[in-house]
Amino acid sequence: MPMPRALFVAPLLLTLFGLGSAPLSSEPHPDPAAARLPPLVTEGGAHAAALLAHRVSSAPYDTYRLAGPGIRRSDRFRAGSITKTFVATVVLQLVGEHRLRLSDPVERLLPGLVHGNGSDGRRITLRALLGHTSGLYDYTADPSAHPLSATAALHVALAHRPTNTPGHYAYSNTDYAVLGLVIRKVTGHSYAAEIRHRVLTPLRLTGTSLPGARTSLPSPHGRGYTRDPADGSLRDTTSIDPRTAGAAGELISTLDDLNRFYAALLGGRLLAPAQQAALLNTRASHGVYGLGIYPQKLSCGLTVWGHNGRIAGSHVRTAATRDGGHTLTYRVDTDASADSEALGTALVDAEFCEASPPSRPGP
CATH class of the missing domain: 3.40.710.10 (DD-peptidase/beta-lactamase superfamily)
Structure with a gap:
């Protein structure tokens, strides 16, 4: 699994679903895995996180959960390597x-x-x-x-x-x-123009943008924090120059938009069958990475697909079943998390293995 570089610091424990959990008004069924999801690790004053899960199978649901202040479902945030x-x-x-x-x-x-x-x-x-x-x-x-x-x-x-x-x-x-x-x-x-024309407009991803040289986030948005390597202090990095990230990581998006994008991509709405097969072909990397997307095999035998993203002030992870029918995106308002990879594995495993019975494992 790819591990984008970040600054590592000592964690402060917060529980994602213990603080301010809030189901959506349109939710047909509550998320059965919510109470069993693991704790979320963040730092110091940067203590906000949110998760949005969506499923369209025989027992559909939408669930939004949050931890900490200053974060909302509608927020725009930097999605990094996604x-x-x-x-x-x-x-x-x-x-x-x-x-x-x-x-x-x-x-x-x-x-x-x-x-x-x-x-x-x-x-x-x-x-x-x-x-x-x-x-x-x-x-x-x-x-x-x-x-x-x-x-x-x-x-x-x-x-x-x-x-x-x-x-x-x-x-x-x-x-x-x-x-x-x-x-x-x-x-x-x-x-950026091709992504807007081919992906954002057709899928109506109105909260997603590629900022170019724009250093600010579109409204609404919260704050983003990183650790200063010089003195270890936590500093606000909400405004940054995204040109250094470019095609590798400049995207700004929302929880809803990322779930919608991966659902459409894995559901076959964006690629022809031959290109869809190429997208998920991991032979060259010996199972680690496809073409712009990677698999994660869960404890229940299910394989989900998605990507993570880490950029100054933000850590994001999206995962989805191979048919795109069950998606999960979570975000943290800091990139300075010592064990965010382990956290991501645990959150994804809990959502997909506890919320639904295992389906046919992916490749």
């Missing part, structure tokens, strides 16, 4: 339109751009970029670099030797910076 699933969807749609092929080498599309210090665009395909098997160094691993464009991010990456040889899995934000450039080359439009 951006990658949106970018991958656009690339796969272009493949379905025969404007791209997954076997296309980067060199054919962006001649001369990915070359040097051991990296060779002739050996890196679009499939490798989508599935993090390109070997390209992750530009966010260089703490001295704060690139404000995809080409600048690529220059940072190419200043380092590859993390792995092409064909071996290694999560790298550089892969999606390059994919953003590929989308512009093929369509003549930015990846």
